Amino acid sequence: MAGAPLFLLRAPGGTLPLLAVLVDRLEEAGELLPVPAAPPAIAGVTEVRSVVLTLLDPAALPGWEPGEPDAGSGPGLPRCVLRLTEPWRHLAIHVPAGSRLDGATGPHPGVLTPRRLAAFLADLVTPAGEPR
Amino acid sequence: MRNELRRIFVEEATRRLAECADLLAIRGRLGPEAIEALFRHLHSIKGMAASLGHGELAEAAHALEDRAAALRKGGLREDPATRDLLRSGIDHLRDLVRRLAGDPPAPRGRAAPAPRPPAGIDPGRLDRLLEIALSVSASFQRLEHRLAGHEDQALLALERSLAEGIRAFRREVFEMRLAPVRWLVPLLARSLERWAAERGLVARLEVRGDAIRADRLVLERLVSPLAHLARNAVVHGLEPPAERRAAGKPEAGLLRLEVSSEGDRLRIVLEDDGRGIPPEVAAEVARGRSLVDILSSPRFSTREEADLLAGRGVGLGAVRADIEALGGTLELRSEPGHGFRAELHLPARLTILDAFLAETGGQRLIVPAGPVAAVLEDSPEDLPELELPGLPGGPACLLLEVPGRRGILRVERVVDRREVIVRPLGPPLASVTPFVGAAFLAEGSLALVLEPARLAPRVPAPA
CATH class of the missing domain: 2.30.30.40 (SH3 Domains)
Incomplete structure (x- = not known):
């Protein structure tokens, strides 16, 4: 994992370090539609270029470091989504307005990896398919 | 294959660049929709160029895409100087595409006068158009209900005429959404080439039936499962040249994509001539379990890298879920030493x-x-x-x-x-x-x- 490229998503309320291989692209988000009875980790669904994406709340993901990130320069991003790579192309991480996305190089403790994300998503659903 | 890929890329890039030139040829300010369209065209050209290994073109498109993105976000002023900058960038891209096609550079500053493929329509707009067509149909159904029992012949004639018009409108909108399966092939071919090269393998793609058309949304949804199946074929199916020679197979591994239509449904077969499933999996099949159930049972790799899929079939659960979400089915067949075959049946049109x-x-x-x-x-x-x-x-x-x-x-x-x-x-x-x-x-x-x-x-x- 040493030297693996990663992104630091600096959002209001904290920072999410994630391996760059998880990220397909950053895109501006459309209307966010909340989903009743969804687990808190799911921020809602949105449309990006005619594709419906399920948005994950970065603050609920493994590796989230609470705290106000460095202010940085400029106004930050508009509300965006970080679209994920295979096998999660129907998912994206919600990037709240004012966030910043910086590149970095690992190792970084607690970084979100494909394995951690897979385990996290599996944990949202019990084997019987019922919400936990 | 390379020539075919280049031809498809040149056609598509020429069409998109001509539309960019048209947008910029309009006098006055570029509105938000025109800027969005420019951005999308440049983004697509960049992606296609990069995936096909046309580095100079990809970089030039990327630089111009950045300008369009800045324009979109208000970081770049929309004024005559910016429009000139974009025009010269588009001209440069057109020259690069022409060079790739073996043509001389085009005259500067105007859309190419030569014939070009029919202008495409933004897929997002096609979606909206379909929503509107469905909405108009729904309103008409309510109107028909209200008119039931009415005896005014002029009104009834108008109703019939409107019904005919709405049916034709819907039919045309559905037609406009169709694209040939060929649209998927460059991605598959390029990916196959890259994965094979990375592993020191020789592989070739054979395609049949790629002129068959399906809804663009269905095709977009097929990208991921087909890429997954193709990658599995290369990573876990195709043997190194020496092993293939020893087994009496040609040195180059074969991946065959065969598409046929069954009424309103597609049948897609993706098969390789590689080593097939391991004997222990074949034994499980012999005991009565279906191969697709065995290979799509949920288990994730413990590997930390992007390569999440550690073995043949791991991740096939995701492929199966993608196909089933489209209202389709996935069937798998394989024998040790005798290749692997995935057969997909799915609707060619939208749900x-x-x-x-x-x-x-x-x-x-x-x-x-x-x-x-x-x-x-x-x-x-x-x-x-x-x-x-x-x-x-x-x-x-x-x-x-x-x-x-x-x-x-x-x-x-x-x-x-x-x-x-x-x-x-x-x-x-x-x-x-x-x-x-x-x-x-x-x-x-x-x-x-x-x-x-x-x-x-x-x-x-x-x-």
């Missing part, structure tokens, strides 16, 4: 759902019309009420009938009945909520699609 649009708790919901036995003003007391988790009920009642169960769904208002296009949500959302999809409404917003069979009876509050 259009006849549904009720309901509102409750500030949320718009799509309720499939199939299980709705009646829309009632009062709730019958002898039927159980169904729980809509996280949302309040209301005075309007939908009597739902699903196999083995009847119940009442209470909502604040039933807005209307209409047809919508359903986009599946996929896991984990579709597994943990009663919502299985989302649909764009003609009004321009999204609504969640409810699966009535997933609603449980409401538990009465304790007294």
Whole structure:
């Protein structure tokens, strides 16, 4: 994992370090539609270029470091989504307005990896398919 | 194959660049829609060029895409100087594409006068157009209902004429959405080449039936599962040249994509001539388990890298889920030493759902019309009420009938009945909520699609 490229998503309320291989692209988000009875980790669904994406709340993901990130320069991003790579192309991480996305190089403790994300998503659903 | 890929790329890039030039040839300011269109064209050209290894073109498109992105976000002023900058960038890209095609550079500053492929339409606009077509149809159905029993012949003639027009409109919109399966081939070919090169393998792609057309949305949804299957074929199926020679096979591994149509459905076969499944998996098949069940059982790799899929079949669960979400099926066949074959059957067109649009708790919901036995003003007391988790009920009642169960769904208002296009949500959302999809409404917003069979009876509050 040493030297693996990663992104630091600096959002209001904290920072999410994630391996760059998880990220397909950053895109501006459309209307966010909340989903009743969804687990808190799911921020809602949105449309990006005619594709419906399920948005994950970065603050609920493994590796989230609470705290106000460095202010940085400029106004930050508009509300965006970080679209994920295979096998999660129907998912994206919600990037709240004012966030910043910086590149970095690992190792970084607690970084979100494909394995951690897979385990996290599996944990949202019990084997019987019922919400936990 | 390379020449074919180049030809497809040149055609597509030429078409997109001509549209960019047209946008910039219009006098006056570039509106938000024109800027968005420019950005999308440049983004697509960059992606295609990069995936096909045309580095200089990809970089030039990337630089111009950055300018369009800055323009879009207001970081670059929209003025004559910026438009000139974009025009010269487009000219440069057109020269690069012409060079790739072996043509001389084009005259500067205007759209190419030479014939070009028919202008494409933004897929997002096609979606909107279809939503509008469905909405017009729904309004017309209500009008027809009101006109039932009417005897004014002039009015009835008008109704017939309108019905014919709406049918033709819908047909044309559906036609416009179709694209040939060939659209998928460059991606598959390029990926195959790259994966094979990385592993020191020689592989070739053979394609049959790629002129068959399907809805663009279906094709977009096929990119991921087909790429996954192709990657599995290279990584786990095709043997190194020496091993192939020893087994009496040609040195170059073969991946064959065969597409055929079965009425409104597609049959897609992707097969390789590699080593096939391991004997232990074959033994399990011999004991009566289906190969697709064995290979799509959920298990994730413990590997930390992007390469999540450690063995043949791991990850096939995701492929199967993608295909089933499209209303399709996946069949697998393989024998040790004798290749691997995946056969997909799926609708060639979109899933259009006849549904009720309901509102409750500030949320718009799509309720499939199939299980709705009646829309009632009062709730019958002898039927159980169904729980809509996280949302309040209301005075309007939908009597739902699903196999083995009847119940009442209470909502604040039933807005209307209409047809919508359903986009599946996929896991984990579709597994943990009663919502299985989302649909764009003609009004321009999204609504969640409810699966009535997933609603449980409401538990009465304790007294």
